[in-house]
Amino acid sequence: MATKKKLLEAAAGAAGGGGGLNVEDVFSTYLYEGNSSTRNIQNGVDLTEGGLVWGKARTQSYKHTLFDTVRGANNAISSDRTTAEVTETGVTAFNSNGFTLGTWAGLNANGEDFASWTFRKAPRFFDCVTWTGTGSPRTISHNLGTTVGCMLVKRTSGTTNWRVYHRSNTSQPETEYLMLDMTSSTIDSSTVWNDTAPTDTEFTVGTSSTVNGSGETYVAYLFAHNDGDGDFGPTGDQDIIKCGSYTGNGSSTGPEIDLGFEPQWLMIKRTDASQTWWMMDIMRGFTSNYGGGTYDDPLDKFLRAQSNSAEESYNLVGPNSTGFQLESDDAAVNASGGTYIYIAIRRGPMAVPESATDVFDIATRDATHPSFDASFDTVDFSFVKNSATTGSWRVSSRLQGANVLYSDTTAAEASYSPIEWDHMDGWSYGVGTASTFYSWMWKRAPNYFDAVAYTGNGTAGRTVSHNLGVAPEMMWVKNRVDSVDWWVYHKDTGETKRLYLNQSYAALGNATAWNDTAPTDSVFTVGTSSQTNGSGDGMIAYLFASLDGVSKVGSYTGNGSNQNIDCGFSSGARFVIVKASSTSGQWAVWDTERGIVAGDDSTLYLDSTVAADTDLDFIDPYSGGFNITNNLGNYNASGVTYIFYAVA
Secondary structure, eight states: OHHHHHHHHHHHHHTTSSOOOOHHHHEEEEEEEOOSSOEEEEOSOOGGGOEEEEEEESSSOOOOEEEETTTOTTEEBOTTOOOOOEEOSSEEEEETTEEEEOSOHHHHOTTOEEEEEEEEOBTTTEEEEEEEOOSSOEEEEOOOOSOEEEEEEEESSSOOOOEEEETTSSSSGGGEEBOTTOOOOOEEOTTTSTTOOOOSSEEEEOSOHHHHOTTOEEEEEEEEOOSSOOOBTTTTOBOOEEEEEEEOOSSSSOOEEEOSSOEEEEEEEESSSOOOEEEEETTTOOOOOTTOOSSOOOOEEEEETTOOOOOEEEOOEEEETTEEEEOOOOHHHHOTTOEEEEEEEEOSOOSOOSOGGGTEEEEEOOSSSSSEEOSSSOOOEEEEEETTSOOOOEEEEGGGOSEEEETTSOOOOEEOTTEEOOOSSEEEESOOOOTTEEEEEEOOBTTTEEEEEEEOOOOTTEEEEOOOSSOOSEEEEEESSSOOOOEEEETTTOTTEEEETTSOOOOEEOHHHHTTOOOOSSEEEEOSOHHHHOTTOEEEEEEEOOBTTTEEEEEEEOOSSOEEEEOSOSSOOSEEEEEESSSOOOOEEEETTTOOOSSOEEEEETTOOOOOEEEEOOEEEETTEEEEOOGGGTTTOTTOEEEEEEEO
């Protein structure tokens, strides 16, 4: 993976620009279970370019530890302590695709769960520098090349509090500081930053021994603030990090913070009163609870930068496609009139996938976690079904946390606590050894698949932002709060019609679904219906698109005889959904895990709880996609139009 990224970067450079580093090249949240043995953590971030690894035990009260390439391996400082740098066999090497863990229990105790966050040095994203103090005001050079959004400074040669600069701390942030190891509010001092704002090439330290004691050593971690000047992503002009502020309103429906992107990592601190430095990320649990309805609230997982306490669960903040929303009136994040700062990092990946195995997989359930193993990291969406028994399809996504919907019913979202998304190589829906219990798994990726949580407003023509990067060709939308039908948009039935995922009906005209408006590469439009835009209700939308060699959304006309459906694949389809759209017909599901063969196949139906039909031959292999037979005419009746979705 790292080699591919380097080749892409080199190609972009050789072409004279146009493409930049992607967020996945410079940042990673990586979760792992400790084993007390030296091991390599391969997160795809090239730390030979320089950077920082920040780690914390999730289940134990172990200290936060920060290791960087400037001070060198095994040299640790802690965000929750004032102590000087110490030697720990935590991060023992910085590699081209991650880092090496040593045997130290603080980052690798056997059987304990850990989180790590890796920040690579890169212009307009992150830098780390060291210096020796002089006791007199001085400037320190850095390589951010843009606005300094936030800066964490620690004396490494002695016991002192951390000092934090943030561009939005006050109206004159260079005159104030916060302490990363303390909950206290902002403090005025001219001796820390010398009342001098940082520039895109340097920052200033004053006479305080916390930042510039004579002969003492220091480290600074600098986070950029992109404000339309980012040079990341395939087009080389996208933002990936924002350091900003907001004012709380004291309501359970708090302010919505517009970042211009969906965040994957967020740190929040109240500045006008004593409060925690909250840290959250999508891998541990950063979910959307829009609507405040009757479904069970998905809880987010938080760590406190200033505390060694274990991970905690709250419902405070939810991500959306353009930023985040405060979902609580808790003073931790949303006191009325309270002022807060944040650092937010964009969700990835930004690179368009080149192989279906990087974004789609099928697995049967294991007896240990993760109960469903995937061929890729970060499973974002899945549905599960026991093919051998009668029972509902459970549909869930990382955005929904430990909650499920059912594709075969109108039921509202319900909790299912055995769901676990915090795995790097799959996800869990309980455990068991049933070889007939399947999970079909998707990763969110540009031009392929996206998931969007939003709150309905009941207004015709309401647009909802998404991050698919192309116009969705198929959308499944469900009201999470009310017992109403699933509605489906498909490009070949058009924006004036909708299908029902939980019903076999033909496509029906209805302006209240999509407001007779086709989706674009940045938004989709909904009408007044509660199925797609219930006022005040939490909604979820799953968006699918065709991607060359990876996936195909399309349609065909039945001919009453065998016909090949060309999806542009080279080794056939691994997964296929077909539904009659000009007449009624069930949502048939086939896959190579259960068998797409020249003979009888295992057929499931997304709109039905029944066990699989195993004695019917509706589909056969075809290298370019799949072959539809004429068996019973169910999926190839002459003159009938069928829609389909396939993954290679």
